Amino acid sequence: MLDYLVVKGTTKEKLTREFFARPTVEVAPDLLGMILVRTLPGGEVLRAPIVEVEAYTQDDPACHAYRGVTERCRIMFGPPGFAYVYFIYGMYFCLNVVTEVDGTPGAVLIRALGTEGCDGPGKLCRQWDIDRSLNGTDFLDCNAPLHLEFGTKYGAEHISISERIGLNVATERQWRFFLTDHPHVSGKKSSRKQASKRRVAKGVSQVKTARLKTK
DNA sequence: CGTTGGATTGGCT
DNA sequence: GCCAATCCAACGC
Numbered sequence: 001m002l003d004y005l006v007v008k009g010t011t012k013e014k015l016t017r018e019f020f021a022r023p024t025v026e027v028a029p030d031l032l033g034m035i036l037v038r039t040l041p042g043g044e045v046l047r048a049p050i051v052e053v054e055a056y057t058q059d060d061p062a063c064h065a066y067r068g069v070t071e072r073c074r075i076m077f078g079p080p081g082f083a084y085v086y087f088i089y090g091m092y093f094c095l096n097v098v099t100e101v102d103g104t105p106g107a108v109l110i111r112a113l114g115t116e117g118c119d120g121p122g123k124l125c126r127q128w129d130i131d132r133s134l135n136g137t138d139f140l141d142c143n144a145p146l147h148l149e150f151g152t153k154y155g156a157e158h159i160s161i162s163e164r165i166g167l168n169v170a171t172e173r174q175w176r177f178f179l180t181d182h183p184h185v186s187g188k189k190s191s192r193k194q195a196s197k198r199r200v201a202k203g204v205s206q207v208k209t210a211r212l213k214t215k
Numbered sequence: 216c217g218t219t220g221g222a223t224t225g226g227c228t
Numbered sequence: 229g230c231c232a233a234t235c236c237a238a239c240g241c
Contacts, residue, residue, distance in 0.1 A: 054233070062233065064226095072226060089234050090223030096233085109233055122234045166233055186234095 013150045015140055020080035024099040024106035028055040029159055029177040031097065031108055035151040038128045039144075046128055049151050052112035052119075052178035052185045054164045056096070058105045061169040065105035075136050076105040083137040083146055085130060092122030093131050097139060097148070111165075112178070112186045120186040154179060 020027060031050050038046040056063040064073040064086065075084045076098055084096040084107050100106035111121045118124035125131070130146065139148040160180045163171050165187065178185045 056233070064233080067227085070227070086233085087225065088232060090225075090232090092234050094233060107233095111233090120234070164233070168232095 015148060015150060017079065017081050017140065020097065020099050020139075021101045022099065024055045024057050024108060025175060027097070027099045028053045028108045028175065029156075031110070031148075032159060032177060032179055033152040033154045035149045036110065036113060037147050037149060038130065039146075040129055041145075048113040048115035048118060050110055050112075051114045051182045052110075052176070054109040054111055054177070055099075055175040056107050056109065058100075060173070062164065062167045062173075063105070063107075065107075069105075073105065076107050078102060080106075081139050083134055083139060085125075085132055085135040087132060088122070093125040094121040095125055095130050095134075111176075112184055114179075114182060114184045116184075119184045119188060123186075 019030075031053050034050050035047055036050055040046065056065075058065055060066060064070075065076045069077055072086060073084070075082060076096075078098065079102040080098050080100060082098045084098050085093055086096075087093055095110045096107035097110065098107050109121055110124065112119045113124050113128075117127045134146050137144050137146045139146070141147055158180055160178050161174050162176045162178075163174055164176045
């Protein structure tokens with residue numbers, strides 16, 4: 001609780017476009033501790049620090065931009081510091097921060113916030129009413145319905161690293177960053193280890209299809 | 216505690 | 229058609 005009430009001094013450091021125009025894997029851990037500010041349509045303002053993120057880059061098979069520009073991921077190819085929101089699994093939205101210089105795709109998935117009910121990329125978007133309408137929002141615009149501010153800065157000694165969650169490609173990349181032992185990181189509830197990848201996703205679906213066909 | 220499957224829409228080959 | 233940067237409930241041991 002003390003964690004997310006701490007907002008750095010009164011001298012607010014100004015966030016710049018350059019901050020995001022860096023290699024994605026460098027920006028990702030720097031986002032930990034920064035404050036996400038969401039102004040709801042009704043005017044209510046929600047604020048909480050980012051406590052878990054994942055990096056996705058152009059040469060990364062798990063990245064939506066891996067196979068080039070499409071309508072869905074085109075925002076990733078534009079200037080950095082903007083929101084990339086996508087729809088997944090038929091019922092969830094996920095929020096990303098676009099990184100890298102204009103023309104180079106890259107993004108950081110925000111996986112958890114340091115507040116109740118935001119321990120997971122899908123959960124935090126549901127909780128904070130974030131959907132496709134916020135795709136392309138400028139995180140530098142204080143008047144936008146969604147923006148970022150500098151918060152507490154954490155050194156490497158407070159940051160843990162692991163492989164990303166929910167992927168079945170490029171699983172070797174250690175591109176998930178989170179605040180060590182923070183109570184609001186995802187998957188903490190049952191403290192289960194994420195070793196149960198979908199081993200033969202293809203085979204499983206084929207079996208499923210076959211079963212349906214014979215019905 | 217570990218593992219599996221269902222929900223449910225739309226992006227992309 | 230296939231299946232996904234998720235989540236949760238329901239199993240099995």
